[in-house]
Amino acid sequence: MDAINLTETIDTDFIKEVAKESGENPSLCYQCGNCTAGCPYTHFFDYPVSMVMRLLQTGQKETILTSKAIWLCATCETCTTRCPCNIDVAHIMDTLRIMARREGKVSEKDIRLFYDTFLSSMRQFGRIYEVGLLLSYNLKSGHLMADADLGPKVLSRGKIHFLPKKIKGAGEVAKIFERFEGKSDRHG
Numbered sequence: 001m002d003a004i005n006l007t008e009t010i011d012t013d014f015i016k017e018v019a020k021e022s023g024e025n026p027s028l029c030y031q032c033g034n035c036t037a038g039c040p041y042t043h044f045f046d047y048p049v050s051m052v053m054r055l056l057q058t059g060q061k062e063t064i065l066t067s068k069a070i071w072l073c074a075t076c077e078t079c080t081t082r083c084p085c086n087i088d089v090a091h092i093m094d095t096l097r098i099m100a101r102r103e104g105k106v107s108e109k110d111i112r113l114f115y116d117t118f119l120s121s122m123r124q125f126g127r128i129y130e131v132g133l134l135l136s137y138n139l140k141s142g143h144l145m146a147d148a149d150l151g152p153k154v155l156s157r158g159k160i161h162f163l164p165k166k167i168k169g170a171g172e173v174a175k176i177f178e179r180f181e182g183k184s185d186r187h188g
């Protein structure tokens with residue numbers, strides 16, 4: 001990992017923005033490393049989660065928003081549970097993903113596509129329509145045969161259904177999306 005010249009690239013507005021949007025106080029972090037020690041995906045991250053927190057304290061906007069770590073985070077919340085300072089670290093990771101999207105700096109385009117396809121399925125059916133989700137994701141991502149070997153196994157066991165099934169409250173779920181979009185519009 002390359003050394004980062006912190007003094008040259010500090011962005012104090014970014015620190016304030018993340019604190020405001022997440023409602024968390026990253027300055028409380030004293031780098032104990034508990035979050036990283038429990039993170040199941042740390043081996044795949046370019047920056048361990050405790051380093052993301054340190055980069056945040058030092059306003060390293062570009063490094064954080066273009067990192068792979070914020071997209072490979074699975075929101076398992078282990079870091080949040082383990083933090084002795086009660087920082088909701090997983091929520092900070094969420095906030096950083098939202099900011100990376102807004103600024104067009106997403107490093108892992110396939111993960112963003114998967115999220116979008118997943119949410120679109122939720123909006124349409126009120127639940128996940130697995131077959132549609134996988135077909136749509138594979139087509140759009142160009143990974144045409146990804147997980148194709150699993151399809152017959154799970155279909156034959158009745159784990160997933162070939163045709164979509166809407167839940168009773170699908171309209172209510174769609175309204176949640178509408179409310180969120182209205183809120184996003186008002187906040188730019």
Ligand code: SF4
Nearest residue numbers: 039073074076077079
């Ligand atoms: S929420 Fe993300 S960063 Fe935190 S422990 Fe889980 S995978 Fe790691």
Ligand code: SF4
Nearest residue numbers: 029031032033035083
């Ligand atoms: S567990 Fe909390 S205090 Fe410790 S490094 Fe992670 S964020 Fe910082």
